[in-house]
Amino acid sequence: xxxxxxxxxxxxxxxxxxxxxxxxxxxxxxxxxxxxxxxxxxxxxxxxxxxxxxxxxxxxxxxxxxxxxxxxxxxxxxxxxxxxxxxxxxxxxxxxxxxxxxxxxxxxxxxxxxxxxxxxxxxxxxxxxxxxxxxxxxxxxxxxxxxxxxxxxxxxxxxxxxxxxxxxxxxxxxxxxxxxxxxxxxxxxxxxxxxxxxxxxxxxxxxxxxxxxxxxxxxxxxxxxxxxxxxxxxxxxxxxxxxxxxxxxxxxxxxxxxxxxxxxxxxxxxxxxxxxxxxxxxxxxxxxxxxxxxxxxxxxxxxxxxxxxxxxxxxxxxxxxxxxxxxxxxxxxxxxxxxxxxxxxxxxxxxxxxxxxxxxxxxxxxxxxxxxxxxxxxxxxxxxxxxxxxxxxxxxxxxxxxxxxxxxxxxxxxxxxxxxxxxxxxxxxxxxxxxxxxxxxxxxxxxxxxxxxxxxxxxxxxxxxxxxxxxxxxxxxxxxxxxxxxxxxxxxxxxxxxxxxxxxxxxxxxxxxxxxxxxxxxxxxxxxxxxxxxxxxxxxxxxxxxxxxxxxxxxxxxxxxxxxxxxxxxxxxxxxxxxx
Numbered sequence: 001x002x003x004x005x006x007x008x009x010x011x012x013x014x015x016x017x018x019x020x021x022x023x024x025x026x027x028x029x030x031x032x033x034x035x036x037x038x039x040x041x042x043x044x045x046x047x048x049x050x051x052x053x054x055x056x057x058x059x060x061x062x063x064x065x066x067x068x069x070x071x072x073x074x075x076x077x078x079x080x081x082x083x084x085x086x087x088x089x090x091x092x093x094x095x096x097x098x099x100x101x102x103x104x105x106x107x108x109x110x111x112x113x114x115x116x117x118x119x120x121x122x123x124x125x126x127x128x129x130x131x132x133x134x135x136x137x138x139x140x141x142x143x144x145x146x147x148x149x150x151x152x153x154x155x156x157x158x159x160x161x162x163x164x165x166x167x168x169x170x171x172x173x174x175x176x177x178x179x180x181x182x183x184x185x186x187x188x189x190x191x192x193x194x195x196x197x198x199x200x201x202x203x204x205x206x207x208x209x210x211x212x213x214x215x216x217x218x219x220x221x222x223x224x225x226x227x228x229x230x231x232x233x234x235x236x237x238x239x240x241x242x243x244x245x246x247x248x249x250x251x252x253x254x255x256x257x258x259x260x261x262x263x264x265x266x267x268x269x270x271x272x273x274x275x276x277x278x279x280x281x282x283x284x285x286x287x288x289x290x291x292x293x294x295x296x297x298x299x300x301x302x303x304x305x306x307x308x309x310x311x312x313x314x315x316x317x318x319x320x321x322x323x324x325x326x327x328x329x330x331x332x333x334x335x336x337x338x339x340x341x342x343x344x345x346x347x348x349x350x351x352x353x354x355x356x357x358x359x360x361x362x363x364x365x366x367x368x369x370x371x372x373x374x375x376x377x378x379x380x381x382x383x384x385x386x387x388x389x390x391x392x393x394x395x396x397x398x399x400x401x402x403x404x405x406x407x408x409x410x411x412x413x414x415x416x417x418x419x420x421x422x423x424x425x426x427x428x429x430x431x432x433x434x435x436x437x438x439x440x441x442x443x444x445x446x447x448x449x450x451x452x453x454x455x456x457x458x459x460x461x462x463x464x465x466x467x468x469x470x471x472x473x474x475x476x477x478x479x480x481x482x483x484x485x486x487x488x489x490x491x492x493x494x495x496x497x498x499x500x501x502x503x504x505x506x507x508x509x510x511x512x513x514x515x516x517x518x519x520x521x522x523x524x525x526x527x528x529x530x531x532x533x534x535x536x537x538x539x540x541x542x543x544x545x546x547x548x549x550x551x552x553x554x555x556x557x558x559x560x561x562x563x564x565x566x567x568x569x570x571x572x573x574x575x576x577x578x579x580x
Contacts, residue, residue, distance in 0.1 A: 059148045060186030062170055063215030063458075065163065068223045068259070074163055074177070076149040080132025082123045084114055089142030098138045099123055102131055125168065126150055146191075151177075153269035159227050160266040161301035162401070162454065173272075174299050176218065176454060179400050183458045183467075186215030216458040216466055221257035226250055229570040230260040233563050234545070238264055241550035241559060247302050247433055250567070253441035253533060253542040256450035256471060258399075259571075263302050272299070304404045307430035308546070311516030312367045312556070313531045314426030314436070318375055319364060319489065320443045321387035324482045327378035330361045330489070340370035342421040347373060350515070364489045365497030367513060369425045376424025377417065384420060385412045390477050391449070393431065397438045398451045398472065407431045426516060433529075437544040440531055443486050444510070444539050447478035491536035494561075499530065502561035504568055506579030508536035511564065513557035518549070525549050530560035534568055540577055543567060 065074035082103065089095055092114055099110045103124050113121040125148070136145040151166040164175020171185065172178030189212035234246040250260040265277040275283045275294055282294055300306065322328040338354030339346050349355065349369040355362075363371030376384060388394050388409065396404045408430040410419050422428040434452060442449040451471035458467045490510035493499045499511045511532030518525040528550055533542040545560050553559060 058146070058189035058191060058209070058212045059170065060188050060212035061149050061214045062151060062166070062186060063184040063217045065176065065184075065218045065220065067227075068219075068221055068456075069225070070219075071224050073153065073155060073159070073220075073222075073224060075152045075154060077152040078129045079125075079148050079150045080127040080129060080135075081125045081146045081148050082127055082132065082135060083144045083146070084121050084123060085119065085142050085144065086114070086117050086121070087142075089114065089140075091141065095140050095143055098135065098140060099143070102135050103127065120144075155224065156270060157266040157268050158224065158231065159222060159261065160269050160272075161263050161299065161303075162222065162261050163269060165269050165272045175301075175401060176220070179402055180218050180455060180458070183216040183218060187213040189213075214461045216460055218458055219456045220454045221252075221259060221456055222261070222454055223259045225574060226571050227260040227262065229574075230262045230543075230567055231264060231266070233566050234262050234264045237545075237547060237550075237559065237563050241547060241552065241554075243547050243551070244549040245302060246548065247546045248543065248563075248567070249303055249433060249437050250541060250543045250571070251437060251441065251452060253445045253450070253539045256438070256441070256452045256473075257456075258452055258454050259541070261301075261303050267298050301401065301403070302433070302546075302548075304399060304401055304432055304434045307405050307408055307432050308527055309427050309430055309516040309518070310436050311426040311514035311527070311529065313440075313512045313514040313529055313544075314431075315364065315367065315372050315424075316440050316443060316486065316490070316512050316531070317387070317391060317393070318372050318379075318384075318424045319360075320391075320478060320482060320486050321379055321384065322375040323485055324387070324478055325379060325383060327383075328360050328375050330359065330485070332360045334358055334360065334363055334368070334371045334374060336363070336366075336368050336370045340373045340421070342373065342377070342417050345418050345421075347418075347421055361489060361492060365493050367493075367498045372425045373421040376420050381412060381415045381420050384423070385415075391439050391442065392474070392477070393435065393439055397432075397434055399434060400453045400455045400469070404434070405432050407435060426514065433544055433546055437531065437542060440533075440544075441539075441542055442477055444483060444490070444533055444542070446480050446483045447476050449474040449477045487536055487539070490533070494532070494536075498557040499532070499561050501557060502530060502532050502565045502568075504534075504565050504572075507534050507568065507572060507577075508580055509534050509565070509568065510536035510539070511561065513555070513561055515554060515556045526554040528554050528556040528558075528560045530556050530564050532561070532564040532568065534572060535577060535580065541568075541571065541575060 061076050064072050067073050096107060096111050096114055100107050110123060113123055132145045149170060162175055164177035165173055166177055167173050172181045190210040192208040230248040230250055234248050238246040246264050248262040251258045267276045268274060273295060275298060283291060286294060335357050336349055336355040338352050339348045355366050355368050393407055394409060396406050410429060419428055438452050450473050453471050455469045457465050457469060459465050487510055490512060491508060494502050494509045494511050498513045502509055502511050509532055511530060514529045516527050518527060528547040529545060531544045533539040543564050545563050547560055550559060
C-alpha cells in the first residue's frame with residue numbers, strides 16, 4: 001500500500017473514531033437528560049420556583065408573662081419593619097422623599113439603600129404602627145411594610161432583673177425572658193410571592209402564607225402588688241441611708257414560690273440600654289467596651305449573681321446543726337466576756353463588754369458570737385461540713401433564673417478551728433442572699449429543702465395548660481422537732497432580742513439580724529440585713545433584706561429589721577394572714 005492509500009485509511013479511521021465518540025457522547029447526554037426529566041424533575045422544578053419566589057418573614061407574637069394574679073407584666077406592641085425591593089421600585093425619588101419624611105432619616109442614608117441592588121433592603125425596624133400605616137397608604141411600588149412585634153413592659157422598671165428583656169430579634173437576653181425562651185418565642189410564619197425574571201412581583205400570582213404560631217404564655221408566682229410593696233420599702237431605706245444598693249426577697253417557705261425579688265435601683269425594661277444610678281454618670285467618659293461593662297453590671301441580679309458574707313443571719317444554720325446533732329440545748333450555760341480565744345486568735349463579740357452568763361436561747365436572742373463559736377467547735381469541722389451538705393449549702397439552689405452563683409466556702413481539709421469559729425457566726429465565706437433564704441426556709445418549714453422558683457405553668461394562646469413546672473424538694477434534712485425549736489428561738493429574737501424592731505403587733509414574727517463587714521475590713525463598709533418570717537408557728541412567708549454600704553448607723557437590727565416589719569405590715573393582710 002502506497003503512502004496515498006495509507007493516508008486515506010488513516011483519515012477514514014479518524015472520522016470513524018470521531019463519529020463513535022459523538023455517538024457515545026450523545027448517548028450519555030440522552031441518558032442524563034432522561035434521568036433528570038424522570039427522576040430529578042421535582043428537584044429542579046423546586047429550584048426554578050425558588051428563583052422566582054421572594055420570601056418575607058411574619059414574626060410570631062411572643063408569649064405574654066403573667067403574675068400570680070393574672071396581671072400582664074410582659075406584653076407585645078405591634079411595630080413595623082419598612083423595607084424596599086430595588087427591582088420593584090418605579091419612582092426612586094418619590095420613595096426616598098416619602099421614607100425620609102415619615103421615618104425622619106437623612107436622604108443620603110435612604111437613597112443608598114434604595115439604590116442598592118439586592119433582594120431586600122431594610123430601611124428601619126421597630127417603627128410605630130401609625131407610621132407604618134402612613135407609609136403603606138402612600139402606595140409606593142417596591143416599598144414593603146411588614147408588621148412585627150416589640151416587647152412591652154407595662155410596669156416599666158418593676159422586677160427588671162427578674163423579668164429581663166428581649167433584643168432586636170425579640171429573643172430573651174437576661175432573666176426569665178431567656179430562661180423560658182423555648183416557651184415564649186413562638187414560631188415565625190412566611191409570605192411567599194412570585195416574581196418575573198426581573199424580580200418584579202407578578203400581580204396575578206397568588207400569595208402564599210404560612211401563618212405564625214404565637215408563643216406560650218408564662219404564669220409566675222411573682223405578685224405585682226407584693227413586688228411594689230417590697231420595692232417601695234427598699235427604695236425608701238436606700239434613700240434614707242444613702243446606700244449603694246438594697247435587695248429584698250419575699251418567698252413562700254413551704255414550696256419555694258418567690259413572690260417578690262427586688263434590687264434597687266432597678267432599670268427601665270422598655271429602655272434597657274439606658275444606664276441608671278451610678279452608671280449614668282460614668283457613661284459620659286466610657287468607651288464602647290466600658291459602656292457595655294456598665295450595662296452588664298446594671299443588669300446583674302445581686303440576689304442570685306452576687307455573694308456576700310452573711311454575718312449573724314447564718315447563725316440560724318449553726319444553731320440548727322447544733323440542735324440537730326445534740327451538741328447544744330436551749331438551757332446549756334455559756335459565758336461571754338466579750339471575746340473568745342480560739343488557738344492564738346482572740347475573736348470579739350459585737351458587744352465589747354460581753355453578755356456575761358447566758359443560756360443558749362439567750363445567746364441566740366443576743367446574737368452572741370462566743371456562744372455560736374462554741375457550738376461550731378462542738379460540732380467540729382467534719383460535723384459542720386456534714387450539715388453544710390445536708391442543708392444543701394454547697395450546691396446551687398436551682399432557681400429558674402440564669403447566672404446563679406455558688407457558695408464560696410473553705411475546703412474541708414483547709415478549715416482549721418479559727419476558720420470554723422468565724423464560719424460559725426457567718427464570716428470568712430460567702431453565699432448568695434437566695435441561698436441563705438432558701439436554707440433558712442428548709443430549717444423553719446419542718447425540714448424540707450425546697451427549690452426557689454418563679455415559673456408556675458405555661459399555657460397556649462387559648463389558655464390550655466401545656467406544662468406545669470415541677471421543682472425538686474428533699475424532705476427531712478432536719479427533724480420536725482429541731483425545726484419547731486428553731487421557730488421558737490427566732491420568734492424570741494424578735495419578741496425580746498436583737499430583732500425587736502421587726503415586731504408587729506398582732507403577729508407572731510420570727511427572724512434574725514446581721515451586720516457583716518465587707519472586705520477589706522479597713523474600709524469600714526458594711527452590709528446590714530434581716531431575715532424574718534410569719535406566722536412564727538406556721539410560716540407562710542419569709543423575707544430577706546440586704547442593705548449594701550449604708551451611711552451612718554449600720555446595724556441590721558436598727559435599720560434592716562424595721563423594713564421587713566413595714567413590708568409584712570402591708571403584705572400579711574393582703575395574703576389573708578390574720579392577726580393572732
